Amino acid sequence: MESLSNRKKVVSNKKMSFVESLYLPAIVGGMWITIKHMFKKHNTLKYPEQQRVFAPVYRGMHVLKRDEQGRENCTACGLCAVACPAEAITMVAAERQKGEENLYREEKYAESYEINMLRCIFCGLCEEACPKEAIFLTDRIVPTNFDRDEFVYGKDRLVEQLDNRIDITVRQNTGKRGEK
Amino acid sequence: MVKVTIDGIEVEVEAGTTVLNAARKIGGDVVPPAMCYYSKLEGSGGKCRTCLVEVAAGSANDPRPMPKLVASCSTPVQDGMVIKNKTSEKVHVNRGAVTEFLLINHPLDCPICDQAGECHLQDLGFEHGASGTRYEEERRTFDPIDIGNKIKLHMNRCILCYRCVMVANQLTDKRVHGVLGRGDHAEISTYISNAIDNDFSGNMIDVCPVGALTDKTFRFKSRVWFLKPMEASRSCTKCAGKAVVWMFGEEIYRVTARKDKYGEVEDNDGKPAWICNDCRFDHKNVSDWNIEGPRKINRHSVISANHYEKANPLENNTKKIK
Numbered sequence: 018m019e020s021l022s023n024r025k026k027v028v029s030n031k032k033m034s035f036v037e038s039l040y041l042p043a044i045v046g047g048m049w050i051t052i053k054h055m056f057k058k059h060n061t062l063k064y065p066e067q068q069r070v071f072a073p074v075y076r077g078m079h080v081l082k083r084d085e086q087g088r089e090n091c092t093a094c095g096l097c098a099v100a101c102p103a104e105a106i107t108m109v110a111a112e113r114q115k116g117e118e119n120l121y122r123e124e125k126y127a128e129s130y131e132i133n134m135l136r137c138i139f140c141g142l143c144e145e146a147c148p149k150e151a152i153f154l155t156d157r158i159v160p161t162n163f164d165r166d167e168f169v170y171g172k173d174r175l176v177e178q179l180d181n182r183i184d185i186t187v188r189q190n191t192g193k194r195g196e197k
Numbered sequence: 198m199v200k201v202t203i204d205g206i207e208v209e210v211e212a213g214t215t216v217l218n219a220a221r222k223i224g225g226d227v228v229p230p231a232m233c234y235y236s237k238l239e240g241s242g243g244k245c246r247t248c249l250v251e252v253a254a255g256s257a258n259d260p261r262p263m264p265k266l267v268a269s270c271s272t273p274v275q276d277g278m279v280i281k282n283k284t285s286e287k288v289h290v291n292r293g294a295v296t297e298f299l300l301i302n303h304p305l306d307c308p309i310c311d312q313a314g315e316c317h318l319q320d321l322g323f324e325h326g327a328s329g330t331r332y333e334e335e336r337r338t339f340d341p342i343d344i345g346n347k348i349k350l351h352m353n354r355c356i357l358c359y360r361c362v363m364v365a366n367q368l369t370d371k372r373v374h375g376v377l378g379r380g381d382h383a384e385i386s387t388y389i390s391n392a393i394d395n396d397f398s399g400n401m402i403d404v405c406p407v408g409a410l411t412d413k414t415f416r417f418k419s420r421v422w423f424l425k426p427m428e429a430s431r432s433c434t435k436c437a438g439k440a441v442v443w444m445f446g447e448e449i450y451r452v453t454a455r456k457d458k459y460g461e462v463e464d465n466d467g468k469p470a471w472i473c474n475d476c477r478f479d480h481k482n483v484s485d486w487n488i489e490g491p492r493k494i495n496r497h498s499v500i501s502a503n504h505y506e507k508a509n510p511l512e513n514n515t516k517k518i519k
Contacts, residue, residue, distance in 0.1 A: 094308030095420035099502050110417040125309045125417050148308050 071156035090151035093127035097143035105136035216269035233358035234270035242270035254279035312408030355409035361401035369395035415451035426492035
């Protein structure tokens with residue numbers, strides 16, 4: 018049948034000449050290509066000593082934001098979990114008690130909030146679905162680990178620390194969001 | 198029998214039927230939304246104005262159009278009446294205005310509210326609501342209060358449909374809550390937070406179109422779209438015992454009455470199948486119930502998100518229970 022892609026190569030079975038049957042020119046030719054690459058610019062980086070600069074909208078590890086007063090934005094509405102195509106997000110909601118107004122912004126909060134980073138496909142739909150501007154993907158990457166359980170990130174690793182706030186303003190003002 | 202035309206569809210109904218019920222007989226898109234009307238409660242309707250429709254011809258004898266939009270839940274049909282609901286631009290604009298009015302004091306706290314996902318005002322706002330608000334004054338606010346030990350009242354969210362008052366009047370023997378104040382000051386309340394301890398008081402939660410009255414035993418437990426609604430029954434001395442149990446895995450998170458597509462309690466042997474507080478609040482073990490199978494949910498509803506019609510995690514269990 019005629020090839021549709023026109024990329025089909027017909028293999029010939031012709032007999033090799035004497036020089037060809039020595040294989041030496043072919044080996045030298047192959048080595049030449051290999052050695053040439055040693056002096057070319059490398060495509061890889063020596064991670065983690067060297068790190069690439071990511072685009073501000075890179076979709077990496079999630080963060081659960083706090084507001085200016087340090088209260089958690091997340092109210093455990095469950096929209097991120099229902100939007101998640103990989104079903105990576107689970108949460109348990111709880112009611113804010115009297116005296117916890119400085120910890121949680123709304124009367125309901127997420128008692129536990131877990132993202133399974135092995136399930137997550139970093140599509141950003143959770144960020145898109147969030148009505149409270151609580152969850153954002155950041156330009157940090159999820160570190161590797163030898164233990165599968167370690168990839169289930171709880172609130173301890175997702176909620177931003179008060180003394181180490183994560184700036185996502187560039188992300189919010191880039192692209193479509195900036196047009197508003 | 199009289200003939201009426203709703204959005205170009207002719208239907209024959211008994212004389213005295215309301216326009217809304219005639220539309221429900223046709224079903225589908227021509228049914229006006231209703232926030233306060235509840236067919237199972239006598240005297241309900243006429244308050245929220247969401248069901249306003251245009252009457253293009255009053256009757257066969259007098260085919261003049263009615264000058265104003267009429268509330269379809271409380272207007273009886275006339276022979277030869279021509280009604281426009283979906284097809285009327287006026288109705289559409291008006292419904293948007295009514296929605297705006299209903300949302301003036303209603304907080305936009307759907308992410309917190311337990312009713313989200315099955316809230317009629319949320320549906321109405323989704324279809325007719327504006328993206329912004331023009332209201333500049335302070336919204337009226339109240340602290341959530343407990344009425345009885347099983348029901349939470351968020352007065353902020355109430356749209357004053359009076360359905361719960363009618364439940365208390367018509368289903369229970371003594372009503373201890375009602376609407377206090379008038380006009381903008383009207384609020385649902387009990388005198389000195391009197392406990393509501395009647396066996397059927399829990400039905401207020403089911404009739405509430407918004408999240409003003411919610412189940413305290415289900416408060417913030419889960420979101421409705423994470424739960425699987427299953428039809429279940431048990432033998433109960435007080436009620437028919439036919440309910441929907443909302444399950445998460447093997448656990449029952451809450452129990453509600455079986456509600457039809459208009460959010461009204463379904464009939465059982467010709468009577469509305471209200472459920473009693475025993476069934477609703479106190480029986481949350483799977484062993485208490487005979488689980489009949491998954492409840493059919495409209496596929497456009499968020500409740501059916503991530504659920505598959507045939508997926509029934511209890512298929513093996515139902516045999517065990519029987």
